[in-house]
Amino acid sequence: MTEATVAPLRAGPADLMTVAGSRLLRDGSVVFAGVGSPLEASVLAKRLHAPSLTIVLEGGSIGPRMIPGKLPISTNEMRAAHGSFMLVGITDIFLYAQRGCFDYGFVGAAQVDQFGNINTSFIGDPDRPKVRLPGSGGANDIVSSCREIMIMTRHERRRFVERVDFVTSPGYLSGPESRLEAGLTRSLPVAVITDLALMGFDPASGRLRLDAVQPGVTVDGVRDATGFELLVADTVAELPSPTEQELVELRRLHDGEEMPPENSIAPTRRER
Amino acid sequence: MNGALQDKRTSLGEAAEAVSDGDVVVAGGCLYARPPWAMLLELLRAGKRDLTLARNLMCYESELFLARGAASKLMASWVGIGLRWGIPKVFREFVERDPTIYEEWSHLTLGLRFLAGSMGVPFLPTVSLLGSDLLERTLAEPMTCPFTGERLVAVPACVPDVALIHAHRVDAEGNAQVDGPAYMDLEFARAAKTVVVTAEEIVPSEAIVRHADRTLIPGFLVDAVVEVPFGSYPCECHGLYEADFDHFDRYVQLVDDGGIEGIETYLRETVDEPGSFAGFLDAVGTSRLLEQRRRAKELIAA
Secondary structure (H helix, E strand, O other): OOHHHOOOOOOOHHHHHHHHHHHOOOOOOEEEEOOOHHHHHHHHHHHOOOOOOEEEOOOOEEOOOOOOOOOOOOOOOHHHHOOOOEEOOHHHHHHHHHHOOOOEEEEOOOEEEOOOOEEOOEEOOOOOOOEEOOOOOOHHHHHHHOOEEEEEOOOOOOOEEOOOOOOOEOOOOOOHHHHHHOOOOOOEEEEEEOOOEEEEEOOOOOOEEEEEEOOOOOHHHHHHOOEOOOEEEEEEEEOOOOOHHHHHHHHHHHHOOOOOHHHOOOHHHHOO | OOOOOOOOEOOHHHHHHHOOOOOEEEEOOEOOEOOOHHHHHHHHHOOOOOEEEEOOEEOOHHHHHHHOOOEEEEEEOEEOOOHHHOOOHHHHHHHHHOHHHEEEOOHHHHHHHHHHHHHOOOEEEEOOOOOOOHHHHOOOEEEEOOOOOOEEEEEEOOOOOEEEEEEEEEOOOOOEEOOOOOOOHHHHHHHOOEEEEEEEEEOOHHHHHHOHHHEEEOHHHOOEEEEOOOOOOOOEEOOOEOOOHHHHHHHHHHHHHHOHHHHHHHHHHHHHOOOOHHHHHHHHOHHHHHHHHHHHHHHHHO
């Protein structure tokens, strides 16, 4: 790319999702972040609007500092421990969660249903599965113990199903009462963030409700990508586009400090 | 458990004799961070059978053990290398044929199983698994708190036959120190009937005493001690060497191309032909190992 044709940064679907997620995190709070986009969104928030956000990771890292260009592939490794204030055992980090120390639980999902239940275990009948997925990891524990649960995943029909094949990590189960009945009193699912939309939960039914769309996305567009009848808020806002600053920071996180942002765009990977 | 003041130094081959066919064996570290890789390969070399292999997050040792029949059951909360390598293909073949092979727990409940074991109590209560379908499929039981009436889940203790831990340094008695995250190593070691510690280096006891606050596992828990530099390779050992992602790529390529045959090729190259872990490292080559060291140093300095 020559200097004369420097393209402006453009947000791909993953960027839209990460940025929308990052904006939800309040400064001064503590987030238990899962690997991938939840972690990236948390790091982005900390670098921009939430400098006193404390990030906590499954591997036992409290307050780690990610190195641009060297994001961890697992939250249980050197890169994920780097710059931490404290390193505790894995059981302990989850016991901090169970003690009620963490404001947000921020996780991804292979399959999520209209009640925010997450499946990362089996596609199909658990006794004769079509696909055996890797398993819960810490997700079940995070959604059972952290106060506000946020889920981030790409918006596809095969991911957003009416009823998950298996509840690995419970959302509203089949509604607010079933959740309370199960004894899940410490946490609450609050948001599902995708590359198409920001969804909340209808408090009466515990069902997913479309609250806002990503820039340029229509309500019908979201409906088409959802495998169940999605509740829609009375007024559906359009999320503000990612700012130049947000995109520059995201690129830096992915590609490292040294690379100037105009050279770090990878359109093949990030174009919609 | 052994008394203190013993010299427990031995070889990988002899340490492998601590494991009997059919045992429950738990391996420390987490995923590709600080696993007792040399010891795990040694169990394969020794032809162990029908083990229950337990780890919190399990890397591709899951497939190696299933392919060789060394494990007939896996206990973990997650199995894979990392998202970028996809769901392990041969693991899928095994567990989709017989889902009971993989006993899935959540990360905390797996830890609580061993914590209960390490505390000498039969179970521990938790709020994890409440309302989930995992509750039905595990040995955990719903319970009501006798004091508050709260709904909880009782997670049964696990007392493994053998815990395999890779540490940064250990003395001849087994006092073991770990740098960086301890993961679940302490729970595993305290719960297990027998503990084998491999370490990057065996140091004089004075070196342990000087930084006693860094000691994670007391010698009286430990039965055997083996010095294995690069004992977690191709996985990482905190601060000393990074995981070799190219090695993982090559493994996954072999499995993608050849399925279980690919695993056999991999095991031939890394276990059978080299004849020992040192032989495997020789085949990997010094420059590769030093590169992993350089990358870890770079991370620490960043």
